[in-house]
Amino acid sequence: MGKVFKYGDNVDTDVIIPARYLNAPAPEELAKHCMEDIDAEFTKNVKAGDIIIGGANFGCGSSREHAPISIRACGVSCVIASSFARIFYRNAINIGFPILECPEAAEKINNGDEVSVDFSTGLITDETTGETFQAAAFPEFINNIIEHGGLLPYLKARQEVSE
Amino acid sequence: MGMTMTQKILADHANLPSVKAGDLVEAKLDLVLGNDVTTPVAVDVFEEAGLTKVFDKDKIAIVLDHYTPCKDIASANLCATARAFAKKHGITHLYDVGEVGIEHALLPEKGLVGPGDCIIGADSHTCTYGALGAFSTGVGSTDMAAGMASGENWFKVPDAIQVVLTGKKQPYVTGKDVILHLIGMIGVDGALYRSLEFTGEGVAELSMDDRFTIANMAIEAGAKNGIFPVDEKTMEYIKDRFPREPKVFTADEDAHYESVVEIDLNTLEPTVSMPHLPSNTKKAEEVRGLHIDQAVIGSCTNGRISDLRAAAEILKGRHVAEGVRCIVIPATQEIYLQSIKEGLTEIFLAAGCAVSTPTCGPCLGGHMGVMSAGERAVATTNRNFVGRMGHVESEVILASPYVAAASAVAGCIELPCNLPEVN
The missing domain is CATH 3.30.499.10 (Aconitase, domain 3)
Known part of the structure; x- marks a missing residue:
């Protein structure tokens, strides 16, 4: 279970991790500046297990994988949004970081609510209001990548099987 | 299908005989x-x-x-x-x-x-x-x-939006105006997960540099890719450059498009994107007079030779307004050299511009033109997100090289046709 930090539509990768910090790409460095240009207090308040909720087109803009890396390095357990920009979506999956597409949850869950997520079923529960929401299930291929912890471990495991 | x-x-x-959207x-x-x-x-x-x-x-x-x-x-x-x-x-x-x-x-x-x-x-x-x-x-x-x-x-095969271009561009209208206009029409997630497939008789009117600019900003509409048909201009461009055998694909007559967007190039006017989204478009005419501190002419969107020629056409015999910093960045060494040979670099320097070696630099607020709080730039770059070119309280207005150069001269957003004649 984690506390929700809720933002609006089109949260871009420049506000998730501004380019001025990309010259030091270690996850713990990126974590210090996550969401800085949209919410200067975020890194002070976020705790392990917390959840980010965004509106439409979360993660639009640059292809920087630093964006999901910085979010994960802050301890955030997942991002829920009504939709994701495709490169961010791909990057999150590829590093094995769970993201859930669920317009209803993105709309109805309030900032600061306590929320739990069952990743095996995609069930999102707002523990503050008692409401539940069903996120879209991942295709099997993508589930496999997440379960292996990312694209490279997945490709490696598959290579070993074929050998 | x-x-x-x-x-x-x-x-x-x-290596498949066919694919469909979603595969x-x-x-x-x-x-x-x-x-x-x-x-x-x-x-x-x-x-x-x-x-x-x-x-x-x-x-x-x-x-x-x-x-x-x-x-x-x-x-x-x-x-x-x-x-x-x-x-x-x-x-x-x-x-x-x-x-x-x-x-x-x-x-x-x-x-x-x-x-x-x-x-x-x-x-x-x-x-x-x-x-x-x-x-x-x-x-x-x-x-x-x-x-x-x-x-x-791995790729998920995208569905497509067909963009049909008709007519012919007016003077001072460029590929940048086409793509900003399109993003304004469909929004920053209007083409999310889809390809933008450009077609129509208007394509032939666009130079390769125009097409590069348009395809470049497909991502700003959320698209997976943007794509143009291969024609004589493409073949002319790759001649003496591309050493492999080109594979020319054309869309099937009965290809499925999720939607069709039409743009009449005849009616298109110089267009800008206001802070802080590329989709926040206006006709440049509507925001004339808005003060600027900086003009950036360059980037992967608009740092090609035709962009520099456009900027030089405006800056020739003129001077950047007092208090405005105009930074010109040829996108490659070849373009930089060509700019020198054609006398464009001299025009920029005489006009009071800073001319830089190729770099992405200011576009992402990296270096070579980062802004302070409260400053505003007009830029030929591709993104105007919060803090993109520096301080979180700075602003970027996206525009074509013509509008960026004219604005640099005027000290505010301006159209080339409104500048006083050069003596």
Whole structure:
């Protein structure tokens, strides 16, 4: 279970991790500046297990994988949004970081609510209001990548099987 | 059912007779690209996974363009990591200071990308090469690492939006105005997960540089890629550059398009995107007079020779307004040299512009033109997000080279036709 930090539509990768910090790409460095240009207090308040909720087109803009890396390095357990920009979506999956597409949850869950997520079923529960929401299930291929912890471990495991 | 151009290229590279929207395919790659920001992260991923070999040293391009010439020790370390990797694996196409250009201007110029190719790049504007009739898309560093190791990548076959261009552009209207107008029409997620397939008689009216600019900003509408048909102009461009046999794909007559958008080039006016989204478009006419502190003419969107010619046409015999900093950045060494040969660089210097070696620099608030709180730039770049060019309270207005140059002269947003005649 984690506390929700809720933002609006089109949260871009420049506000998730501004380019001025990309010259030091270690996850713990990126974590210090996550969401800085949209919410200067975020890194002070976020705790392990917390959840980010965004509106439409979360993660639009640059292809920087630093964006999901910085979010994960802050301890955030997942991002829920009504939709994701495709490169961010791909990057999150590829590093094995769970993201859930669920317009209803993105709309109805309030900032600061306590929320739990069952990743095996995609069930999102707002523990503050008692409401539940069903996120879209991942295709099997993508589930496999997440379960292996990312694209490279997945490709490696598959290579070993074929050998 | 028929296939779009994008779908045909994916089917070809996945060695399948046909594909349809929604299919997950593994496609062979003709080129894998990374820059000084994304390559070091890919190198870490590559090495942590215990990978030891790249699939083809000739099909990887590493372009050190974002923070170069290195702005600080941290960025120098990134370049050192990328260089060491390139050396270790014998990567043929490493472009470093002195030879480097902004990746998406450089790769077509060097003939590394061409019609029918399937390309990934760890940079969101990799979609630029769609101008040449290639499938080309931006990915992250993990995809780059996987691509470098295997020469393949997984793709969800996209549905498509057909953009039908008709008519002919008016003076001072450019490819930039076409793409800003389109993004204004459909929104920053209007083409999410889809390809933007440009067609219509209006395509023939667009120069290759116009097409590069348009395909470049497909990502700003959320698109997976943007793609143009291959015509005489494409073949003329690749002649003497592209050493491989071009593969020309055309969309089937009965290809499925989720929607069709029409743009009449005749009626298009100079267009700008106001802070803080590329979709926040207005006719430049509507925001004339808005004060600016800086003008940036360059980037992977608009740093090509025709962009510099457009800016020079406006700046010739004129001077940048007092209090405005005008920064001109030719996108590649070849463009820089051409700009000198044609006398454009002299025009810029006489007009009071700073002319820089090729770099992405200010576009992403990296260096060479970062703004302070409360400042506003007009820029030929591609993004105007909060804090994109510096302080979180600075602003970027996206525009064509004509409007950026005219605004630099006027000290506020201005159209070329409203500038006083040069004596």
